Amino acid sequence: MWTCVIDKLDLLAGLAPAELERLREISTLFMQRKQFFGIYEMEISNEVRVAIAAQACLLILNRTASHETHPYPGWSSIILYPGPFVTRHNFRDAIGVVHEQIAALEGETSRSGPIVLSWEDARRSATAPGEGRNVVLHEFAHKLDFMNGVSNGFPPLPAGMSVEDWSRSFTHAFEHLRHRVDHHHPTPFNSYAATNPAEFFAVMTEAFFQIPHHLREIYPHVYEQLQRYYKQDPIQRRPPVVIFDGAFFMSHDEKHRAHRVGWLRAAVLGANDGIVSTASLIIGVAAAGTTQENILLAGVAGLVAGAMSMAAGEYVSVSSQSDTENADLALERKSLEQNPMFEKKELAKIYEERGVEPELAIQVAHQLMRHDALGAHARDEIGISPNGAAQPVQAAFSSAGTFTVGAALPLCVAWVMPAASQILAIAISSLFFLALLGVIAARAGGAPMITGAVRVTFWGALAMALTAGVGQLFGVVS
Numbered sequence: 001m002w003t004c005v006i007d008k009l010d011l012l013a014g015l016a017p018a019e020l021e022r023l024r025e026i027s028t029l030f031m032q033r034k035q036f037f038g039i040y041e042m043e044i045s046n047e048v049r050v051a052i053a054a055q056a057c058l059l060i061l062n063r064t065a066s067h068e069t070h071p072y073p074g075w076s077s078i079i080l081y082p083g084p085f086v087t088r089h090n091f092r093d094a095i096g097v098v099h100e101q102i103a104a105l106e107g108e109t110s111r112s113g114p115i116v117l118s119w120e121d122a123r124r125s126a127t128a129p130g131e132g133r134n135v136v137l138h139e140f141a142h143k144l145d146f147m148n149g150v151s152n153g154f155p156p157l158p159a160g161m162s163v164e165d166w167s168r169s170f171t172h173a174f175e176h177l178r179h180r181v182d183h184h185h186p187t188p189f190n191s192y193a194a195t196n197p198a199e200f201f202a203v204m205t206e207a208f209f210q211i212p213h214h215l216r217e218i219y220p221h222v223y224e225q226l227q228r229y230y231k232q233d234p235i236q237r238r239p240p241v242v243i244f245d246g247a248f249f250m251s252h253d254e255k256h257r258a259h260r261v262g263w264l265r266a267a268v269l270g271a272n273d274g275i276v277s278t279a280s281l282i283i284g285v286a287a288a289g290t291t292q293e294n295i296l297l298a299g300v301a302g303l304v305a306g307a308m309s310m311a312a313g314e315y316v317s318v319s320s321q322s323d324t325e326n327a328d329l330a331l332e333r334k335s336l337e338q339n340p341m342f343e344k345k346e347l348a349k350i351y352e353e354r355g356v357e358p359e360l361a362i363q364v365a366h367q368l369m370r371h372d373a374l375g376a377h378a379r380d381e382i383g384i385s386p387n388g389a390a391q392p393v394q395a396a397f398s399s400a401g402t403f404t405v406g407a408a409l410p411l412c413v414a415w416v417m418p419a420a421s422q423i424l425a426i427a428i429s430s431l432f433f434l435a436l437l438g439v440i441a442a443r444a445g446g447a448p449m450i451t452g453a454v455r456v457t458f459w460g461a462l463a464m465a466l467t468a469g470v471g472q473l474f475g476v477v478s
């Protein structure tokens with residue numbers, strides 16, 4: 001029975017005969033001491049018992065003294081669901097309101113409560129090491145963490161291990177992962193690990209046993225600490241596994257990075273705004289039946305106000321963009337210092353996705369990083385150039401300038417045309433200019449020209465019709 005189950009567990013492959021014998025002894029004790037309960041149609045067979053016990057006891061294989069008779073003391077039961085189970089938790093938010101949260105879980109535990117597991121997930125993770133996940137190891141790592149009373153990613157350390165080294169290595173790696181999650185970067189491990197230090201320790205334990213090569217490459221100090229903590233070196237017994245990218249690189253989107261609008265497009269947009277708002281304003285005032293002088297005065301006031309508001313808006317938006325870029329660059333710089341290997345792989349992956357051969361991609365990444373590591377990452381990962389960073393003042397001026405040019409067009413028409421044909425002349429000339437700009441913008445952006453022209457002309461016409469309506473309304477009333 002024992003051998004039959006053990007042979008199916010990839011996780012235990014490579015253990016020496018003596019180690020397997022000890023694992024069997026500890027597991028037998030474990031099965032004597034713990035009670036297993038099945039929920040719904042979950043049947044607790046011997047096979048299930050052995051599979052859970054062997055994985056749980058792998059964690060304490062070299063940490064259990066021969067005289068100990070109770071592996072994992074202080075609690076007694078293991079509850080198994082056939083699949084993921086639903087829990088309801090109440091939690092109180094910052095302002096004191098209690099919420100009920102419903103979640104489907106693969107595993108759950110507390111300090112002296114039972115370990116609850118989904119058998120479906122427990123079985124899958126034991127035979128698919130490439131996913132790097134193992135819910136049994138995860139929950140039992142929490143139990144080890146709880147052994148000093150709280151679960152905080154800081155279990156009681158064996159004699160000879162340094163508290164400072166542990167704390168430094170784990171904090172470092174945890175911060176790295178959390179920053180990547182916060183900034184929507186792809187993560188080298190399940191991003192759930194960034195939840196808190198306790199989850200980080202549990203996920204790192206999974207990785208240590210399931211994908212040791214990957215862990216040692218990404219967080220070598222964490223690997224070393226776990227090696228001393230578990231008194232095992234899984235790299236020695238496990239071949240490197242191919243990692244399913246989808247299992248870790250959870251967030252492939254980098255959508256928080258707004259691509260900067262090309263200068264021509266920005267100029268056309270500014271001019272469009274100038275034409276539409278000033279033409280609408282003039283038409284509105286003219287429709288109310290005021291004098292030529294008042295019409296021009298309103299037009300000039302609209303031009304100045306619009307240009308100022310464009311400049312201010314542009315200044316704020318470009319400043320905050322440049323703050324974001326600086327923050328991203330600082331983060332990237334830190335990450336490069338701390339995890340150069342990971343950063344190199346990440347960069348190579350980006351080139352690979354663009355069609356470069358994998359081996360060449362890593363070479364390209366290597367050489368670019370030797371030349372200018374931050375520059376290469378800023379350009380190809382974040383999508384910004386560290387030298388040509390956003391310039392708020394310049395953006396504000398150009399935005400105000402293009403708006404003014406746009407606004408000047410209907411204003412000139414209003415100035416030269418007699419009052420009788422003013423509204424029609426402004427409307428027609430403005431729509432013509434808008435269509436012209438639409439064509440230019442579409443050309444620059446490679447979009448179909450007619451569509452661009454029609455779209456912008458339609459909205460311009462609508463704006464003018466509306467203000468004319470308003471002007472007429474008020475003109476009649478007053």
Ligand SMILES: [Zn+2]
Binds near residue numbers: 142
């Ligand atoms: Zn957990």
